[in-house]
Amino acid sequence: MAHSGSGSLVVAIFHAYSGPNAAFGPEAAAGCFPAEKLINAAGGVLGHKIVCDPTDSKGDPADAVPAANRLIASTSSLVGVLGGGSDTATAVVPLFAQANIPVFSTTGQASFDHSTSPYFWRILSPDPAQGGAMAAAAKKLGLTRVATVFGNDSSAQGSAPAAIAGVTKLHLHLVTNQTIAIGQLSYRSEVQKLASAKPQVIISEADPQTSATYLSELRQLGTIPDLITDPVSQEPGWRKAVIGAIGASNLNARDYAVVAYAPLTTLAYRTYTAALKTIGKQVSQPMQWNSDLYSVADYDSVVVMALAMDMAHSTSPKVYNTFIPKVTNPSAGAVVVHTYAAGKVALAKGKRIQYVGAAGAIIFDRWHNAGQGFAIERYKNGNWAVSSVLSSAEIKAAF
Amino acid sequence: MGVLMSAIGFGIVTASILAVSSVGFTLQFSVTNVFNLSFGSVMTGTGFIAYALNTSGVSIWASMAIGALCGGVISVALNWLIFGRFIRHGISRFGMVIVTIATGLICDNTIQAFVGPTFYAYNAQPGKAFNLAGMLLTGQELIIIVIAAVMMTATHVGLKSTRLGAAMRGLSVNASLARACGVPTRRVVAVAWFASGVMAGIGSVALFLDTxxxxxxxxxxxxxxxIAAAVLGGVGSAEGAVVGALVVGLATEITAAYWNPELKDVVAFVVLILVLLVRPQGMFSQLSSERTAVG
Structure with a gap:
């Protein structure tokens, strides 16, 4: 656990480092530490160094609430939080908000679509948008006989209703719709029901172990249909589990990952990946996260916090919080910047700025939600590559 | 009928996996009276030993056998280093449960520190699927069923027809009387822990192959x-653990096949509670609730 030195500003990485969602922590750390490095290299924020502080939420509210309370009580220099994934956001976001600490969350839960908390911020699209995009992907791929298989955890259930509704709205044939209890010893009966429905594609979201067990048992019955999955399937832990169950060639041939889309070729993205390469001490195998949108969004979140503090001339969370949209949303005469260093220089000259980050433009609405488009990605030659981009018209048709 | 036969077949596989572990859990409890909640950690540890062997080129079944023997050694070591000492100090039954939970947490977190928060898979193919009277089972699943059946038969015969089995049964009924009759308590307890660890090892590899x-x-x-299977059958009863595993396995699979897969655990535990309402000691247990722990 890192601790702040004198005068440093702590950004907590409040995610699961243990339990079924143990990949969430390293994933967020792969965003925070590169930002820490670049911000401090540019002289820090108003003379203070940024320190990323990993805190294990354990991925469930029962553990996350006391951990959040401890964090708030024990860290006087806490200026922001990356955290509250779909597993814990409902429980911990109010706690941080009550302490006037801005929370940049990666939760996809629809309950935050119209959040009135002034301290809640979300850069990536919510789960219902993800679910609708998964249905739109089935349509785009010409796969008409669709099965949906979602875990009964809050992460998966965030996108399930929109995916199921989208399938119907797009006049696809929903051959079966399964909500499965996660972490079971076997799914053979569920798998046999699915196989007898003969789907062309399964739209699915579940944790690594559940997905691995389910797909392994499906494989035993014959061929696995195509899969449309969410960004969880791009996490190394998910891939390792499922590859162990059905083999890499099977997975790569079947899997279409529908992910929030950001063109990963920009200056901001190149700056991020250059810093990511250098943080091997803080994050194991950091480059495994280089195209992970959650990591990228967490990087942008820390940069946005730092720029907002610069603009507000204050490191007080209560003060700089209101400046967050002022450094991201477009405004007349704003200089577009892609790095913290460039933004700091522009602000020092008294200019208005719009930070367009590694995840692309970040335009917060009145509920502090931003969002990206979506793309279908395939895993080829050791990398994820965009195979096609879903247009906003294609996604809207699913709603 | 096809769906029912499939669900029964799948239920038997699930029951086989649970039965080996449940019998290991309950056998050790019946002899020592220690409700060992670190049993799952022994399963994980032996599963990883088997993984290390398997990924070094050893066949999965040989890895299972060697892993199981290591499980036995780990289990004996835990009793020798930790549990036995507490029992000799006269710890309460509840206190002992907490010690086993703590031991389990220590083991799990130590394992996680070494292997990291990621997933592993054995290098083993499920094999060809066979249709047996409408039950579609893979070669691997059939081997697991056979292993479970052999283990259960051996346990039954061992308990009923050998001097060691008689000593174990004697200890489970009245430890003081057994000791007074010349039963070498420490040796029998060590064998019980060893057998429990072996079954944890076999159960874990079967489980990890299944998941x-x-x-x-x-x-x-x-x-x-x-534990549910063991409690349902009656904690301390090997036969009960087998029947309990069958009930849990069939209840979960039939629920998933005919009703809502989300509720398979719910149904299994409702069955558990209903059985315990009628027979609080479980289906087969004859153990007294006044027993003391034996280390």
């Missing part, structure tokens, strides 16, 4: 089902 992947906490995650 396809496993992590540092997978054994503990499934401990609740192992």
């Amino acid at each position: 396809s992947t496993f992590a540092a906490t997978t054994g503990s995650q499934f401990l609740i089902m192992v």
